[in-house]
Amino acid sequence: MEDVSIIFFLMALAIGITILHTFLKQAGRDEFAYLALVVGLAIGLIKILPLIKDLFAGVQEVFKLYD
């Protein structure tokens, strides 16, 4: 995914989660509402991990930090 769109993906994810969270709260299912938050966070994390890995690999390669 081209790099800027990761940020927009996270925003869309956040909006979806907020809507789901408030909807579940209205429906009286507070525990599912909280669960939705945790799942959203997990999705965001999974989305960001390859980016962090690329950053660290790039820094290691540019600055020759191999030990």
Next chain:
Amino acid sequence: MTSAGVISLIGLALVATVIVLLLKESRLTTLALLTALAAGALILIRLLPSLSDLLEGYQALGAVSGVSSYYFGLILKIIGIAYICEFCAQLCRDAAQNALALKIELAAKVGILMLALPVLSSIVKTVIDLF
């Protein structure tokens, strides 16, 4: 890093700041921190190629000046450690985790001092040999 590159970086940073604020307001502070982390990583990744060209230029300059490339490799490593530890420490400060930020900076200092140790010891030896 052309001027257009810098401008696109500024755009990226502004968009990311606005989105982080939006997330913070809707009580999703963890996702806000994640977007801040992603934006920071994006900017650093974009800077890496031009940074490596810059360092190669300085390395060529160093080679001309006759300084042995060992010292330049050391400087390169120190800059690398500072570069990545600063990124992480500032991020921890964003999340109001000053204790964590200070620990990461301590780790960076230890790493840099470990690298600088051989140079320091050689300097001390040469000074002692003078007398």
